Amino acid sequence: MRFVYPGGKAKALTFSYDDGQIFDRRLTELFRSHGMKGTFHLNSGTLDPGKGNHTFVGAEELEEVYRGHEIACHGLQHRNPAQLSDQQLLLEIFEDRKNLERMTGKMICGMSYAFGIYSEKVMNTAKTVGIKYSRTVNSTGGFYPPTDFLQWHPTCHHSDRLLERGEEFLNVPGYVELPLMYVWGHSFEFGYSGDWSVIEAFVEKMAGKDDIWYATNMEICTYLSATRQVEISADGMTMYNPTAVSVFMMTQNGLVELASGQTLYIGEH
Numbered sequence: 001m002r003f004v005y006p007g008g009k010a011k012a013l014t015f016s017y018d019d020g021q022i023f024d025r026r027l028t029e030l031f032r033s034h035g036m037k038g039t040f041h042l043n044s045g046t047l048d049p050g051k052g053n054h055t056f057v058g059a060e061e062l063e064e065v066y067r068g069h070e071i072a073c074h075g076l077q078h079r080n081p082a083q084l085s086d087q088q089l090l091l092e093i094f095e096d097r098k099n100l101e102r103m104t105g106k107m108i109c110g111m112s113y114a115f116g117i118y119s120e121k122v123m124n125t126a127k128t129v130g131i132k133y134s135r136t137v138n139s140t141g142g143f144y145p146p147t148d149f150l151q152w153h154p155t156c157h158h159s160d161r162l163l164e165r166g167e168e169f170l171n172v173p174g175y176v177e178l179p180l181m182y183v184w185g186h187s188f189e190f191g192y193s194g195d196w197s198v199i200e201a202f203v204e205k206m207a208g209k210d211d212i213w214y215a216t217n218m219e220i221c222t223y224l225s226a227t228r229q230v231e232i233s234a235d236g237m238t239m240y241n242p243t244a245v246s247v248f249m250m251t252q253n254g255l256v257e258l259a260s261g262q263t264l265y266i267g268e269h
Contacts, residue, residue, distance in 0.1 A: 023191030072110035
Protein backbone atom coordinates (compact mmCIF):
# COMPACT_ATOMS: atom_id res chain seq x y z
CA MET A 1 0.00 0.00 0.00
CA ARG A 2 1.19 3.48 -0.86
CA PHE A 3 -0.58 6.74 -0.25
CA VAL A 4 -1.30 8.87 -3.31
CA TYR A 5 -2.83 12.31 -3.70
CA PRO A 6 -6.62 12.90 -3.95
CA GLY A 7 -8.28 11.03 -6.77
CA GLY A 8 -5.20 8.88 -7.27
CA LYS A 9 -2.95 11.70 -8.52
CA ALA A 10 0.70 10.70 -8.35
CA LYS A 11 2.23 14.16 -7.83
CA ALA A 12 1.37 17.59 -6.42
CA LEU A 13 2.40 21.09 -7.50
CA THR A 14 2.03 24.22 -5.40
CA PHE A 15 3.17 27.85 -5.50
CA SER A 16 3.89 30.38 -2.77
CA TYR A 17 4.26 34.14 -3.32
CA ASP A 18 4.91 36.82 -0.72
CA ASP A 19 4.10 40.46 0.08
CA GLY A 20 0.86 41.13 -1.83
CA GLN A 21 2.10 43.66 -4.34
CA ILE A 22 -0.14 44.63 -7.27
CA PHE A 23 1.61 42.22 -9.62
CA ASP A 24 -0.23 39.44 -7.80
CA ARG A 25 -3.22 40.42 -9.93
CA ARG A 26 -1.54 39.15 -13.07
CA LEU A 27 0.05 36.13 -11.41
CA THR A 28 -3.15 34.87 -9.81
CA GLU A 29 -4.94 35.10 -13.14
CA LEU A 30 -2.10 33.24 -14.88
CA PHE A 31 -2.41 30.36 -12.44
CA ARG A 32 -6.20 30.41 -12.50
CA SER A 33 -6.39 30.34 -16.29
CA HIS A 34 -4.24 27.18 -16.33
CA GLY A 35 -6.12 25.32 -13.62
CA MET A 36 -3.44 25.88 -10.97
CA LYS A 37 -3.58 27.15 -7.41
CA GLY A 38 -1.18 29.20 -5.34
CA THR A 39 -0.80 30.54 -1.83
CA PHE A 40 -0.24 34.26 -1.34
CA HIS A 41 1.31 35.42 1.92
CA LEU A 42 0.19 38.92 2.86
CA ASN A 43 1.20 41.56 5.40
CA SER A 44 -2.17 42.93 6.44
CA GLY A 45 -0.60 46.05 7.91
CA THR A 46 0.87 47.11 4.56
CA LEU A 47 -2.13 46.42 2.31
CA ASP A 48 -3.47 49.60 0.77
CA PRO A 49 -6.89 50.65 2.04
CA GLY A 50 -8.43 51.01 -1.39
CA LYS A 51 -8.29 49.69 -4.94
CA GLY A 52 -6.21 51.32 -7.65
CA ASN A 53 -3.08 52.00 -5.61
CA HIS A 54 0.48 51.88 -6.87
CA THR A 55 2.20 49.30 -4.66
CA PHE A 56 0.07 46.79 -2.77
CA VAL A 57 -3.19 45.02 -3.48
CA GLY A 58 -6.13 46.82 -1.88
CA ALA A 59 -7.78 45.26 1.15
CA GLU A 60 -11.17 45.49 -0.55
CA GLU A 61 -10.07 43.53 -3.62
CA LEU A 62 -8.70 40.45 -1.85
CA GLU A 63 -11.66 38.28 -2.83
CA GLU A 64 -11.42 39.32 -6.47
CA VAL A 65 -7.66 39.01 -6.85
CA TYR A 66 -7.16 35.78 -4.89
CA ARG A 67 -10.30 33.92 -6.01
CA GLY A 68 -9.54 30.20 -6.08
CA HIS A 69 -6.23 30.67 -4.28
CA GLU A 70 -5.18 30.70 -0.64
CA ILE A 71 -4.40 33.80 1.41
CA ALA A 72 -1.95 33.25 4.27
CA CYS A 73 0.08 35.24 6.80
CA HIS A 74 3.47 36.90 6.34
CA GLY A 75 3.55 39.10 9.44
CA LEU A 76 1.60 42.24 10.22
CA GLN A 77 4.29 44.70 9.06
CA HIS A 78 6.87 42.31 7.52
CA ARG A 79 9.23 42.81 10.45
CA ASN A 80 12.32 40.69 11.09
CA PRO A 81 11.20 38.00 13.59
CA ALA A 82 14.68 37.75 15.10
CA GLN A 83 14.62 41.40 16.18
CA LEU A 84 11.28 41.32 17.98
CA SER A 85 10.50 40.88 21.64
CA ASP A 86 8.25 37.99 22.63
CA GLN A 87 5.23 40.30 22.77
CA GLN A 88 6.06 42.01 19.48
CA LEU A 89 6.49 38.64 17.77
CA LEU A 90 3.16 37.44 19.11
CA LEU A 91 1.42 40.55 17.82
CA GLU A 92 3.20 40.42 14.45
CA ILE A 93 1.81 36.96 13.71
CA PHE A 94 -1.47 36.93 15.60
CA GLU A 95 -2.67 40.38 14.47
CA ASP A 96 -1.86 39.52 10.87
CA ARG A 97 -3.92 36.35 11.16
CA LYS A 98 -6.85 38.15 12.79
CA ASN A 99 -6.83 40.97 10.22
CA LEU A 100 -6.72 38.62 7.25
CA GLU A 101 -9.53 36.51 8.67
CA ARG A 102 -11.62 39.64 9.17
CA MET A 103 -10.87 40.84 5.63
CA THR A 104 -11.60 37.51 3.94
CA GLY A 105 -14.17 35.88 6.19
CA LYS A 106 -12.08 32.70 6.05
CA MET A 107 -9.91 30.84 8.54
CA ILE A 108 -6.21 31.63 7.95
CA CYS A 109 -3.78 29.01 9.26
CA GLY A 110 -0.78 29.25 6.93
CA MET A 111 2.28 31.48 6.89
CA SER A 112 5.69 32.16 5.39
CA TYR A 113 8.50 33.66 7.45
CA ALA A 114 9.32 37.31 6.75
CA PHE A 115 12.84 37.52 5.31
CA GLY A 116 12.93 33.73 5.61
CA ILE A 117 14.06 34.13 9.23
CA TYR A 118 12.80 31.69 11.84
CA SER A 119 13.85 29.94 15.03
CA GLU A 120 12.38 27.62 17.64
CA LYS A 121 10.85 30.66 19.34
CA VAL A 122 9.26 31.87 16.11
CA MET A 123 7.92 28.41 15.27
CA ASN A 124 6.50 27.92 18.75
CA THR A 125 4.82 31.32 18.67
CA ALA A 126 3.29 30.58 15.27
CA LYS A 127 2.01 27.23 16.49
CA THR A 128 0.57 28.81 19.63
CA VAL A 129 -1.57 31.23 17.61
CA GLY A 130 -2.93 28.54 15.29
CA ILE A 131 -0.50 28.47 12.38
CA LYS A 132 -0.37 24.98 10.85
CA TYR A 133 2.51 25.47 8.42
CA SER A 134 5.10 28.08 7.50
CA ARG A 135 7.41 28.24 4.51
CA THR A 136 11.12 28.99 4.68
CA VAL A 137 13.37 30.22 1.85
CA ASN A 138 15.71 27.24 2.13
CA SER A 139 15.24 25.58 -1.24
CA THR A 140 15.96 21.85 -1.39
CA GLY A 141 15.98 21.24 -5.14
CA GLY A 142 14.03 18.07 -4.39
CA PHE A 143 10.48 16.80 -4.46
CA TYR A 144 10.01 15.32 -1.00
CA PRO A 145 7.16 16.52 1.25
CA PRO A 146 8.25 18.30 4.44
CA THR A 147 8.99 16.43 7.63
CA ASP A 148 7.90 19.42 9.74
CA PHE A 149 5.29 21.76 8.24
CA LEU A 150 6.55 24.65 10.38
CA GLN A 151 9.87 24.26 8.56
CA TRP A 152 8.46 23.77 5.09
CA HIS A 153 11.40 24.06 2.71
CA PRO A 154 10.37 24.70 -0.92
CA THR A 155 11.79 23.00 -3.99
CA CYS A 156 13.09 26.19 -5.55
CA HIS A 157 12.72 29.89 -6.15
CA HIS A 158 11.32 30.59 -9.61
CA SER A 159 14.69 32.01 -10.72
CA ASP A 160 16.50 28.74 -9.98
CA ARG A 161 16.44 26.54 -13.11
CA LEU A 162 12.65 26.46 -13.00
CA LEU A 163 11.99 24.85 -16.39
CA GLU A 164 14.72 22.29 -15.85
CA ARG A 165 13.38 21.41 -12.43
CA GLY A 166 9.89 21.14 -13.90
CA GLU A 167 11.14 18.56 -16.37
CA GLU A 168 12.77 16.63 -13.55
CA PHE A 169 9.49 16.70 -11.65
CA LEU A 170 7.53 15.36 -14.60
CA ASN A 171 9.94 12.44 -14.67
CA VAL A 172 10.45 11.96 -10.93
CA PRO A 173 11.55 8.40 -10.04
CA GLY A 174 8.87 6.02 -8.85
CA TYR A 175 10.56 5.44 -5.50
CA VAL A 176 9.76 9.01 -4.40
CA GLU A 177 6.53 8.73 -2.42
CA LEU A 178 4.03 11.57 -2.72
CA PRO A 179 6.38 13.75 -4.82
CA LEU A 180 5.75 17.46 -4.40
CA MET A 181 7.11 20.44 -6.33
CA TYR A 182 6.94 23.73 -4.41
CA VAL A 183 7.86 26.98 -6.19
CA TRP A 184 8.18 30.28 -4.31
CA GLY A 185 9.01 33.91 -4.98
CA HIS A 186 7.58 37.43 -5.25
CA SER A 187 5.39 38.64 -8.10
CA PHE A 188 7.22 41.98 -8.09
CA GLU A 189 10.29 40.14 -9.39
CA PHE A 190 8.35 39.73 -12.64
CA GLY A 191 6.56 43.05 -12.43
CA TYR A 192 9.51 45.38 -11.98
CA SER A 193 11.63 43.62 -14.58
CA GLY A 194 8.73 43.28 -17.00
CA ASP A 195 9.87 39.74 -17.80
CA TRP A 196 7.17 37.14 -17.13
CA SER A 197 8.53 34.66 -19.66
CA VAL A 198 9.93 32.04 -17.26
CA ILE A 199 6.85 31.68 -15.08
CA GLU A 200 4.57 31.76 -18.13
CA ALA A 201 6.61 29.04 -19.84
CA PHE A 202 6.63 26.96 -16.66
CA VAL A 203 2.88 27.20 -16.20
CA GLU A 204 2.31 26.24 -19.84
CA LYS A 205 4.66 23.27 -19.43
CA MET A 206 3.05 21.96 -16.25
CA ALA A 207 -0.63 22.61 -16.99
CA GLY A 208 -3.22 19.97 -17.75
CA LYS A 209 -1.34 16.93 -16.45
CA ASP A 210 -3.68 14.13 -15.41
CA ASP A 211 -1.28 12.84 -12.75
CA ILE A 212 -0.68 16.19 -10.98
CA TRP A 213 -2.78 17.60 -8.15
CA TYR A 214 -2.71 21.40 -8.38
CA ALA A 215 -3.23 22.56 -4.81
CA THR A 216 -2.69 25.36 -2.32
CA ASN A 217 -0.16 25.06 0.50
CA MET A 218 -2.94 24.47 3.04
CA GLU A 219 -4.64 21.81 0.94
CA ILE A 220 -1.36 19.90 0.77
CA CYS A 221 -0.64 20.40 4.47
CA THR A 222 -4.11 19.18 5.42
CA TYR A 223 -3.98 16.14 3.15
CA LEU A 224 -0.48 14.99 4.05
CA SER A 225 -1.21 15.51 7.75
CA ALA A 226 -4.22 13.23 7.34
CA THR A 227 -2.18 10.47 5.67
CA ARG A 228 0.24 10.60 8.59
CA GLN A 229 -2.56 10.04 11.08
CA VAL A 230 -4.01 6.93 9.45
CA GLU A 231 -3.87 4.00 11.86
CA ILE A 232 -2.66 0.70 10.41
CA SER A 233 -2.90 -2.81 11.85
CA ALA A 234 0.21 -4.84 12.59
CA ASP A 235 -0.16 -6.86 9.39
CA GLY A 236 -0.71 -3.72 7.35
CA MET A 237 -4.07 -4.90 6.02
CA THR A 238 -6.54 -2.88 8.10
CA MET A 239 -6.66 0.92 7.96
CA TYR A 240 -8.56 3.40 10.11
CA ASN A 241 -8.85 7.08 9.19
CA PRO A 242 -9.44 9.20 12.33
CA THR A 243 -9.33 12.51 10.44
CA ALA A 244 -11.99 14.60 8.69
CA VAL A 245 -10.27 14.15 5.30
CA SER A 246 -10.54 11.24 2.86
CA VAL A 247 -7.17 9.77 1.94
CA PHE A 248 -6.29 7.69 -1.09
CA MET A 249 -4.09 4.62 -1.39
CA MET A 250 -2.82 2.49 -4.22
CA THR A 251 -3.14 -1.17 -3.21
CA GLN A 252 -2.84 -4.57 -4.86
CA ASN A 253 -6.52 -4.17 -5.74
CA GLY A 254 -6.08 -0.71 -7.26
CA LEU A 255 -7.00 2.75 -6.01
CA VAL A 256 -8.78 2.82 -2.66
CA GLU A 257 -10.38 5.76 -0.89
CA LEU A 258 -10.36 5.68 2.91
CA ALA A 259 -13.09 8.06 3.99
CA SER A 260 -13.22 10.10 7.17
CA GLY A 261 -13.87 7.81 10.15
CA GLN A 262 -13.75 4.68 8.01
CA THR A 263 -12.12 1.35 8.91
CA LEU A 264 -11.15 -0.71 5.86
CA TYR A 265 -9.55 -4.07 5.23
CA ILE A 266 -7.43 -3.91 2.06
CA GLY A 267 -6.34 -7.55 1.78
CA GLU A 268 -7.71 -9.95 -0.79
CA HIS A 269 -11.11 -11.47 0.04
